[in-house]
Amino acid sequence: MATISVIILNWNGKEFLPTCLNSLRKQTFQDFEVIVVDNASKDESVELVHSQFPWAKLVKLSDNYGFCGGNNRGIVTAEGQYIVLLNNDTEAHPRLLEELYEAIERHPEVGFCATRMLNFFDRSRIDNCGIGLHISGKGYQIGSGKMNGARFDKMRYVFGASGGAVLYRRNMLEKIGVLYEDLFSHIEDTDLSWRAQLAGYRCLYVPTAIIYHIGGATSQRVSEQVLYRIQRNITLVYMRNITKDLILLTIFPHFLNSLYWLLRGMKSGQVRLVWQAKIDALRAWPSIRKQRSKIQANRRLSFLTLLKMIDWQKT
Numbered sequence: 001m002a003t004i005s006v007i008i009l010n011w012n013g014k015e016f017l018p019t020c021l022n023s024l025r026k027q028t029f030q031d032f033e034v035i036v037v038d039n040a041s042k043d044e045s046v047e048l049v050h051s052q053f054p055w056a057k058l059v060k061l062s063d064n065y066g067f068c069g070g071n072n073r074g075i076v077t078a079e080g081q082y083i084v085l086l087n088n089d090t091e092a093h094p095r096l097l098e099e100l101y102e103a104i105e106r107h108p109e110v111g112f113c114a115t116r117m118l119n120f121f122d123r124s125r126i127d128n129c130g131i132g133l134h135i136s137g138k139g140y141q142i143g144s145g146k147m148n149g150a151r152f153d154k155m156r157y158v159f160g161a162s163g164g165a166v167l168y169r170r171n172m173l174e175k176i177g178v179l180y181e182d183l184f185s186h187i188e189d190t191d192l193s194w195r196a197q198l199a200g201y202r203c204l205y206v207p208t209a210i211i212y213h214i215g216g217a218t219s220q221r222v223s224e225q226v227l228y229r230i231q232r233n234i235t236l237v238y239m240r241n242i243t244k245d246l247i248l249l250t251i252f253p254h255f256l257n258s259l260y261w262l263l264r265g266m267k268s269g270q271v272r273l274v275w276q277a278k279i280d281a282l283r284a285w286p287s288i289r290k291q292r293s294k295i296q297a298n299r300r301l302s303f304l305t306l307l308k309m310i311d312w313q314k315t
Contacts, residue, residue: 004032004097004167005078006086008056009070013038013088014048016214021053029098032084033057037074039064060169066184067163083173085095085269087164088209091120103155103206111172111201112193114161115180115209116152120133122146130205131193133309136253137238137246137314139190140311142205142292158205159309160193165211171199176298180240180291182284186226187233190273200300227270228277231261239288241295245303249310263264 008020018038024034034056038050040063053283061070071085082104084097093246100113102241109287114130129152139160143152162166166189176195179188193203238254258278267270 002031002033002080004029004084004101005080005084005085006032006034006097007071007078008034008036008086008088009039009074010036010041010088011064011070012043012044012045014043014045016089017045017048018052020088020092021049021056022084026094027097028094028095029204032097032211035074035077035230036058037061037070039066039070045081046277050233063160063162066181068179068181068183068185068188069145072178072181075173076135078170081170083168083170085163085166085168087213089120089214090117090165091212092165093212096165096209096211099206099209103151103204104167104169104210105203107204109202111169111196111199111206112161112169113209114158114203114205115165115167115204115211116207117162117165117211117213118148118150118210120214127215128162128164128204130158131162131190131209133159134253135250135310135312136157137192137242137250138234138257139187139237140252143253155207156205158203159197159253160190160203161205163189163192164213165209167209169201172196172199175199176201183233183236184229187237188230191233191237191241194237194248194293195295195298197306198241198243198295198299200299221238224270224273228273231274231277232281234258234277236284236288239281239285240292243296243299243303245250245304 036056038046039061041063085251104113116129119125126143126146126148129143131139132142134140138301176199261274265274
């Protein structure tokens, strides 16, 4: 049985899979399995994996279940005590898995690990170094677009980890649950980070765990759908996870963030799309409330500890 299960979700990503899978072949840590979950691709991705990468397990889905549903189906088939989610449009540094494994083994209080994701084309720039928590209650990518440098070299606790390259303890997922499939895609990593933190699991940023990310390779094809999901999911995640003792502090900044996107939508001609996303999120309250009750009942994190995680401005 493998120690680490690497799950690569794919949807029409034939052009990216060779780089991603070949980089896993070169890993210094070898006690792992690779599971490629295909979300009903139409571009011969399945044939590529069968012919060129027969050592990878292939989970072929009959429909597109999105980032959440696809990865969840991969997790069900995984054998490892650690689960790594990895975007198909990435190239892993040879020591990626070794650095993640050594870090989480040394820190029993940690439930999941964030990586140093660099821009695939300009490797001097940061894609993200984990997820931070803004005063509005929404997550943001730490260091996104900034120059890679010493300020990102320190291993430290962060609020969360990007779903593009993250390691989770299996027993943590068994306790808090996997990805909520009502989100389909986008902001799901912030949602899971919220649940993990509230349940008392810490997230460790491992700067030596390096991944190179193309970014937006799939989502750019459906930009209006992406905008809708992001705006809907930001509100869904807020309603599901925000604690009672943080509501007064965060509700006005959260409202301002929504207002900003509505005004931006007026300029771009997408205001109806943003408005509909927010309305649909509010209409989901009955089902969200049930999930919220379970999440809040499982809370182990103190108000002061949570307050210290909040950033008043993005960094």
